[in-house]
Amino acid sequence: MSLKTKRNTTRTLTTAAVAGLAALCLFSLSACGSKAAAAHSNGASAANSNSTAISGSVSTNGSTSMEKVIGGLSEKFMAENSQVKITYDATGSGTGIESASNGSADIGLSSRELKPEEQEKGLKATPIALDGIAIIVSAKAPVKNLTLYQIKQIYTGEATNWNEVGGPNLEISPIGRENGSGTRDGFESITGTADKTVHAQELTSTGAVIEAVANNPNAIGYASLSAVEGKKNVAMLTVNGVICSEKTVQDGSYPIQRPFNLVTSNSANLSPAAQAFYKFCLDQKNADLIRSAGAVPLAK
Template sequence: MKKANALFLLLTLFLAPLSYSTTLELNKPSLNSRGYLFEIHGSNTIGAHLAPTLVEQWLRHHQFETIERRKTTLTNEVEIWARTPASGMTIKVKIAAHGSSTGFLKLQSNIADIAAASRPVKHSENALFPSINLAQYENETVLAIDGLAIIAHPALNISHLTITQLGQIFSGEITNWADLGGPNLDVTVHSRDGNSGTFDTFKALVLSRGYSLTEEALRYESNEALSRQVAMSPGAIGFTAFASIGQAKVIAIVDGESLPMPPVTTSIATEDYPLSRRLYLYQANTENNYALDFLSFVKSQAGQRSVEQAGFVSQNLSEVQIPPNEHMPQGYRFLVSQAHRLTTNFRFVPGTKQLDNKALDDLERLSNYMNRPENQTREVFLVGFVNKQSNEFRAQILSEARVQSVKNKLRLTGVETNAMTGYGELNPVSDNSDERYALRNQRVEVWIK
């Protein structure tokens, strides 16, 4: 009983930021030595539009007035100006979007209050902060879910590509679309630059499978610039954030035994899409209460609605009806025909049975969802899957253990699950042949009836 109470207190501590409220001093806020309320540095994916939108919504939430977004003299930097609610004092928030790696350097030098990254913090970046672990819950905020979209010129008559084919294209092994059944047209490769978290994600998910980016690739600091150029260039292919597809054509992706998946909101939200990724904000024990309050706002329902308005995928839960197909296990196919899937998967810290940081927040999101009057008499079903194991029995046992773990933690938030099961290594969403990518198959789905 004492162990259960301790876990309840721990979950209460973890879940507090989603219950957003504030006691900030708004009329005479203190500014830093550069004249800013706080500063966000890092990812262009986040900083180009998403972070400015969220800052503006946060200011409106606190009834700041005359909110205005202003460009600076430096490319990919903006300032959000506003006046305090009563005193009329002018404040500014700075957002500099020069790539994920730059955010950690600015955070380490105490210039940034928040580092924005379109991929997880690297070990080398974490080492810049010897007294803390940036990957811990209190330092890492999952801002949104994004899908890395593979885009091509609109006239290209190819609908889907495998991860292997992507590697061959972006490494320069395939140089003509005719080699893939397309037109007799040279391939031109477009890529984000080396500071980009978007490039780091593409490198981790595609190039790390035995490829290196071709030296012929055209490089861009901005997602929008890359997307515009691909849409105008016959034979072009590139990768960009889901919110920056523009007029380009989207290519569906096949990973291992998965079906071709385009980047759509539901498959990105559940992180089933092979090139889905999380967007992050990091803080290093800052004493800036305005930055901390902004991070709490980001996790709230209002903050996540702003994420959706900016063109990214919100973590607020919604329901989707999935059509059953013949490839599904029989019992799973019956569940699919009777229930709706919620747009989250519970995932775990790699190599452990611990829920990861996003899953800890999703415990409260699911609890809030089930507490709505229209949902209080409905049933929640948990379905577990794992990556390929030494035998089917082990896979079945592990998937059921993951479900039981989530079931126990949900009970502490007041959510009872009336049915649960595990389907082992069936229904993969990622290639099971390589352990680095097969971890995506370790998941617990949530269904509601």
């Protein structure tokens, strides 16, 4: 091989080596860049995940009748949002409304509509469920319908015999719940019998009321719709000609019903946790939970 040929060969090998080294460097830089980009992306995802996590506490206060509904919703929400703590004080609707007004609770709970003077304070009531209260008699009782006024007469002692309200000549045995019962509170507030009620028996559970009515052909009682549906030993009376059902409670035609409301103040800003819980309570996906708590979900 001539000297010239050797020089050309050496130059060719050197050029190839430089090109190979450059390609290797470019590959390494590209790999490093990909890893850095992936790390940045993963970090951003983690940061975004942490930034959307809800945390904090939510205080609710008010209606004793809403205990099962708000308790069920709270448990489900906290199970899905482990960093949120929801508290409930069963103080009555009036106190719940006042607590929303003065800011001592994030959300007030009321099983009645707001009065005009309460609305004037900048309060808002948002229903999350309805409470339908069925009027029941023994399955063999001949009476099928009562007016709201006749029910009031029976539970205030003005009417003491079934023949006074279209039935047989038998003494009426009005059965109801004990003082402090949410169902009793709802029944009395709607029928206008609060502080005037006359009971033959006051019982401490819905099941006990249903059983007592079933075993007494003279009896009349009241219970939440969900507890009565499917019972064959008692019959639901129509009230003003309307049967108690989910449909008639939802459309408002059944008269012995009331709303379960969340009460908030227009002048107060709810925390992110309270806002999230508020929206959760209105979600239609909780309809079965509301039914299981003895209430009627809102119409879709």
